[in-house]
Amino acid sequence: MTQSTLIIGAGGVAQVVAHKCAQNNDILGDIHIASRTISKCEAIIENVREKGAMKEDRRIQPHQVDARDSAAVADLIRATKADIVINVGSAFVNMYVLDACIETGAAYIDTAIHEEPDKICETPPWYANYEWKKRDLCAEKGVTAILGAGFDPGVVNAFARHAIDEYMDEVASIDIVDINAGSHGKYFATNFDPEINFREFTGVVYYWEDGQWKETEMFASGRDWDLPIVGTQRAYQSGHDEVHSLAVNYPEADVRFWMGFGERYITVFTVLKNLGLLSEHPVTTAEGQEVVPLKVVKACLPDPSSLAPNYTGKTCIGDLVKGTKDGKPAEVFVYNVADHKEAYEEVGSQGISYTAGVPPVAAAILISQGDWDAKTMKNVEEMDPKPFFTVLDRIGLPTRVLEGGLGGTDKAWNG
Amino acid sequence: MTQSTLIIGAGGVAQVVAHKCAQNNDILGDIHIASRTISKCEAIIENVREKGAMKEDRRIQPHQVDARDSAAVADLIRATKADIVINVGSAFVNMYVLDACIETGAAYIDTAIHEEPDKICETPPWYANYEWKKRDLCAEKGVTAILGAGFDPGVVNAFARHAIDEYMDEVASIDIVDINAGSHGKYFATNFDPEINFREFTGVVYYWEDGQWKETEMFASGRDWDLPIVGTQRAYQSGHDEVHSLAVNYPEADVRFWMGFGERYITVFTVLKNLGLLSEHPVTTAEGQEVVPLKVVKACLPDPSSLAPNYTGKTCIGDLVKGTKDGKPAEVFVYNVADHKEAYEEVGSQGISYTAGVPPVAAAILISQGDWDAKTMKNVEEMDPKPFFTVLDRIGLPTRVLEGGLGGTDKAWNG
Numbered sequence: 001m002t003q004s005t006l007i008i009g010a011g012g013v014a015q016v017v018a019h020k021c022a023q024n025n026d027i028l029g030d031i032h033i034a035s036r037t038i039s040k041c042e043a044i045i046e047n048v049r050e051k052g053a054m055k056e057d058r059r060i061q062p063h064q065v066d067a068r069d070s071a072a073v074a075d076l077i078r079a080t081k082a083d084i085v086i087n088v089g090s091a092f093v094n095m096y097v098l099d100a101c102i103e104t105g106a107a108y109i110d111t112a113i114h115e116e117p118d119k120i121c122e123t124p125p126w127y128a129n130y131e132w133k134k135r136d137l138c139a140e141k142g143v144t145a146i147l148g149a150g151f152d153p154g155v156v157n158a159f160a161r162h163a164i165d166e167y168m169d170e171v172a173s174i175d176i177v178d179i180n181a182g183s184h185g186k187y188f189a190t191n192f193d194p195e196i197n198f199r200e201f202t203g204v205v206y207y208w209e210d211g212q213w214k215e216t217e218m219f220a221s222g223r224d225w226d227l228p229i230v231g232t233q234r235a236y237q238s239g240h241d242e243v244h245s246l247a248v249n250y251p252e253a254d255v256r257f258w259m260g261f262g263e264r265y266i267t268v269f270t271v272l273k274n275l276g277l278l279s280e281h282p283v284t285t286a287e288g289q290e291v292v293p294l295k296v297v298k299a300c301l302p303d304p305s306s307l308a309p310n311y312t313g314k315t316c317i318g319d320l321v322k323g324t325k326d327g328k329p330a331e332v333f334v335y336n337v338a339d340h341k342e343a344y345e346e347v348g349s350q351g352i353s354y355t356a357g358v359p360p361v362a363a364a365i366l367i368s369q370g371d372w373d374a375k376t377m378k379n380v381e382e383m384d385p386k387p388f389f390t391v392l393d394r395i396g397l398p399t400r401v402l403e404g405g406l407g408g409t410d411k412a413w414n415g
Numbered sequence: 416m417t418q419s420t421l422i423i424g425a426g427g428v429a430q431v432v433a434h435k436c437a438q439n440n441d442i443l444g445d446i447h448i449a450s451r452t453i454s455k456c457e458a459i460i461e462n463v464r465e466k467g468a469m470k471e472d473r474r475i476q477p478h479q480v481d482a483r484d485s486a487a488v489a490d491l492i493r494a495t496k497a498d499i500v501i502n503v504g505s506a507f508v509n510m511y512v513l514d515a516c517i518e519t520g521a522a523y524i525d526t527a528i529h530e531e532p533d534k535i536c537e538t539p540p541w542y543a544n545y546e547w548k549k550r551d552l553c554a555e556k557g558v559t560a561i562l563g564a565g566f567d568p569g570v571v572n573a574f575a576r577h578a579i580d581e582y583m584d585e586v587a588s589i590d591i592v593d594i595n596a597g598s599h600g601k602y603f604a605t606n607f608d609p610e611i612n613f614r615e616f617t618g619v620v621y622y623w624e625d626g627q628w629k630e631t632e633m634f635a636s637g638r639d640w641d642l643p644i645v646g647t648q649r650a651y652q653s654g655h656d657e658v659h660s661l662a663v664n665y666p667e668a669d670v671r672f673w674m675g676f677g678e679r680y681i682t683v684f685t686v687l688k689n690l691g692l693l694s695e696h697p698v699t700t701a702e703g704q705e706v707v708p709l710k711v712v713k714a715c716l717p718d719p720s721s722l723a724p725n726y727t728g729k730t731c732i733g734d735l736v737k738g739t740k741d742g743k744p745a746e747v748f749v750y751n752v753a754d755h756k757e758a759y760e761e762v763g764s765q766g767i768s769y770t771a772g773v774p775p776v777a778a779a780i781l782i783s784q785g786d787w788d789a790k791t792m793k794n795v796e797e798m799d800p801k802p803f804f805t806v807l808d809r810i811g812l813p814t815r816v817l818e819g820g821l822g823g824t825d826k827a828w829n830g
Contacts (some may be wrong), residue, residue: 187689195701271686274602276715283714286610291704296711299698300691 002029002368004059006106007080007099008067009089010035010044011307012349013111013150014194016286016357017088018044019347020395022053024058024361027368032075032080034063047348052371067093073100082106082192084364088357091115091196095130102134102143107367109360111150112196113241118280121203124213125244131377139376146372147379150362151317151355152178152257153242155392158385159319159334159399160246162413165385167332167403171253174246175320178262181230182340182351188268189302191352195294198278201269205239208247208255219266223258226406229337230316235260245379253323272297291340308350311340315351321407331405334413336397346396355397362391389413417444417783421472421497421521423482424504425450425459427607427720427764428526431772432503433459434762435810437468437475439776442783447495449478449488451506451526462763482508488515497521499779503772505609506530510545517549517558522782524775526565527611528656533695536618537552539628540659546792554791561787563746564778566770567593567672568657568749570807571734573800574749574814575661578736578827580800582747582818584764586668586738589661594675596645597728597755604717606767610709613693616684620654623662625671634681638673641821644752645731650675660794668738677757687712719768726755726765735820746820749828751812761811772814777806804828 005028007017014033021031033041041062048060065076067089077085077100087097087110094114102107114130115192122129131147138145148154157177164171180191190197205216221237235258247255263271272278277293284290318335336355343354363380366372371387380388389399420443422432429448436446447536448456456477463475480491482504492500492515502512502525509529509605516523537544546562553560563569568676571591595606605612620631636652650673662670676684687693692708733750751770758769778795781787786802795803804814808827816830817823 012677158430186685267682267692268686271603271683271691275683275687275712277692277712279715283711285707285710285714287710289706289710291711291714293703293711293715295702296698296706296708297690297692299696299700299706300708359695 002027002083004030004032004080004082005364006032006034006077006080006085008034008073008085008087008093010037010040011088012308012353013088013357015047015074015305016042016347016349016353017086017361018048019053020358020361021364022048023055024365024395025058026053026056027365028084030061030080032061032063032082034065034076036064036066038062038064051348058176068096070096070099070103073097074103077101077104077106082410084109084367086360086364088360090193092117098131098134098145101145102137102141105141105143107144109146109149109363109367111148111356111360113148113244115199119281120199121239124206125248126241127244127379135377139211144367144374145377146363146367146374146383147377148241148245148267149360149380151359152176152240153245154359154380155336156319157192157242157246157380158388160250160321161381162385162389163321163332163334164250164323165320168321168325168330171250171321171323173254173322174250175256175258176240176242177227177258177320178317179225179227179230179233180315180352181260182311182315184307184311184350186302186307188264189307190304190358191307191350192304192393194298194301197378198269198272198294198297199280200240201238202273202278203239205237207237207243207257210254211251216285223257227316227318228335228400228402228410230314233260246381249379249381263355266408304353305349308344308348308353311344311350314339315355317355322405325330330335331408333402333406333408335400335402338397358391358395358397362388362395365391417779418486418496419445419447419495419497420779421447421449421492421495421500421600423449423500423502423508425452425486426503427723427768428503428772430459430462430720431762431764431768432468432776433463434468435773435776436622436779437463438470439780439810440469440473441471442780443499445474445476445495447476447478447497448478449480449482449491451479451481453477453479459631466763468787483511485511485514485518488512489518491620492516492519492521499524499782500649501655501775501779503775505608507532513546513549513560513701516560517552517556520556520558522559522788524561524778526563526569526771526775528563528659530614535614535695539621540663541656542659542794550792556788559782559787559789561782561789561798562792563656563660564775564795567655567732568593568660570793570812571732572657572795573803575665575736576736576796577800577804577821578734578747578749579665579738583736583738583740583745584744586736588669588737589665590671590673590735591655591657592640592642592650592673592733592735594640594645594648594650595767596643596648597726597730599722599726599765600721601717603679604722605719606722606765607719607771609713613684613687613709613712614695615655616653617688617693618654620652622652622672625669626666640673642731642733643750643815643817643825645729648675661796664794664796684710685697713728720764723759723763723765726759728824729754730766730770732770733748737820746823748817748821748823750815753812773810773812774807777803777810780806
């Protein structure tokens with residue numbers, strides 16, 4: 001039993017995290033939500049109360065903090081007596097929050113790799129540039145840090161582990177496919193922070209094949225995937241966090257990530273990128289003002305949290321894993337399907353925020369229960385996936401399996 | 416004979432104006448070029464000298480001026496003893512430069528309607544919002560002001576006048592068609608100041624039909640035009656300056672403007688407009704910076720003057736005028752074809768700047784010679800077009816006619 005859980009961030013994902021913590025506050029204790037803008041924390045708390053999400057009558061409090069100020073975060077951890085910190089702030093703050101956890105001994109959970117504002121797409125594996133440098137220190141101090149515990153990265157890492165453990169002697173390839181077949185009705189919008197969204201796709205696309213890092217470009221490699229529920233969808237090879245830990249943990253497997261994009265997204269992205277409007281480097285206007293174009297694009301786009309009320313349709317995210325079992329080819333697709341409208345009705349957020357926000361709460365529950373209290377730094381595929389799936393089944397993201405791969409026999413992961 | 420000519424502005428069009436003034440400095444006298452950035456004036460002068468453009472060995476000098484400071488412009492007119500001011504600065508400065516001319520008595524020439532930075536697309540006729548308010552004052556003081564004396568507006572106004580004078584008893588319609596069939600080899604670029612370029616197309620498209628102003632939207636009305644030299648080209652009804660004076664001077668005619676756009680332009684424009692990136696109103700970034708999106712887009716795009724060296728292909732701009740003559744239907748297409756590469760070789764600018772920059776110099780020559788020294792404010796169609804065509808023929812923009820309309824008999828305007 002945890003005394004209190006501190007959530008860093010107050011965006012769409014944080015709203016899901018807050019709801020799920022509230023629904024499980026018999027395990028996760030008091031809830032504290034901290035952001036640069038306290039009013040956003042207050043709005044989330046009001047929404048949690050309105051929906052009657054609190055399982056037990058416990059505290060839920062807003063806090064103002066600059067998450068890039070490690071000492072301030074450490075003070076807040078001490079003040080709130082937080083055992084667990086769920087960091088769903090911008091990826092720019094990860095290392096500062098992690099340092100605060102290492103200093104105070106609180107467990108750390110995040111959902112993406114740390115980024116520096118002025119750098120896009122660093123040398124692979126990306127984790128080695130930041131978080132993994134603190135691994136020995138976590139082990140030495142006995143601090144639990146679960147990295148990349150959203151959906152992707154996160155649940156898809158556990159999908160890979162499960163597929164390999166249960167269905168293969170040897171793994172040959174892991175293809176992660178992320179399809180959002182939902183519709184928000186806008187001309188264009190990103191499903192999470194546009195700045196982070198676009199940054200994902202402006203750099204080199206790294207993937208792991210034949211035991212080495214290879215490179216391609218965004219939208220250069222596309223493939224149609226025939227998936228459960230959402231049907232045939234086109235997805236493009238993209239750079240993504242989980243490739244960088246899975247390639248290290250399963251170097252014998254090819255590891256690729258595929259993201260679904262509609263024509264509209266590709267058109268808008270292509271125009272903005274080619275014009276230089278996705279650049280993180282400042283330009284100077286004719287009037288002499290220094291401006292980062294990407295930040296202006298972000299200011300012009302819809303707030304991702306505003307999409308939720310009218311979002312319809314489903315997401316399908318899964319891992320197609322191939323290998324051999326008893327000398328014969330083996331293949332399995334492990335996946336989840338989530339519904340935008342159901343997500344909104346339950347927690348007031350759209351499906352993308354829902355899939356990203358539920359898993360770190362599952363990880364927090366597992367740390368609290370002792371299942372995942374690693375006392376060191378771990379990526380998700382390094383932890384036992386079964387208790388993770390069990391909690392995810394219970395709190396809203398059931399895991400299913402197509403035995404034999406796409407078009408195979410559909411069943412629950414433990415069915 | 417003019418003592419001296421003052422050019423306001425130092426962009427791509429100003430470079431053409433400077434070259435053409437230099438080639439005709441036996442008529443236009445000393446040349447002065449003034450801009451906010453004096454180094455741009457100096458670069459133009461260096462280019463003029465390199466190309467040996469000066470007909471006579473006379474003065475050519477750079478000046479720094481803020482053209483939105485009327486008093487400073489008036490001081491400069493007095494200091495340079497300018498008889499004629501050719502204003503090819505931003506459309507934002509027109510009224511300030513016009514006021515300085517009225518104060519000092521210098522003749523005024525511009526190539527577009529005045530605009531205020533925070534207003535796009537005002538009530539028609541656009542000229543009535545700004546320049547025409549000073550018409551009585553010009554008449555009273557005997558100041559010559561020739562408005563909209565670029566290509567379009569400008570030469571196309573004279574094309575309309577010529578078609579009506581020579582080929583019709585009654586005019587029924589004037590369709591102005593502007594096709595740039597050139598290629599600059601970039602992913603995307605505008606041919607003149609992106610800010611002014613986009614502003615032309617973000618507002619309501621006004622046109623004059625059945626004796627009244629009508630409205631449509633950009634890209635809502637497209638038509639294929641089978642034109643001389645450039646062949647069949649798709650053009651879209653657009654808002655444009657000349658419609659607003661021609662409709663007043665020829666209220667019995669329908670007056671429409673058609674601009675050619677390729678797929679790439681339409682895609683980029685549509686994305687930027689729908690995302691709000693062409694807005695002239697500031698947005699606030701997450702970091703609290705106030706920024707006008709359109710100015711950031713401008714900062715990211717290629718400088719139009721940088722396109723010239725690699726620009727190939729031709730422009731075709733003309734007027735299809737329909738009416739009746741001796742009770743029978745009459746139709747004529749009056750047009751010019753210009754070549755990007757030839758323009759660059761002659762004056763170091765691309766064809767769009769060339770077509771915009773040569774006509775105001777022709778107008779200055781006509782004022783200097785007395786042909787167009789109106790001693791009041793005039794739009795181009797209110798002046799005799801024949802001396803204009805004669806000068807344009809000589810200085811680089813020959814006028815041709817298809818008698819019978821598109822597909823008709825091709826000849827020189829005076830052939």
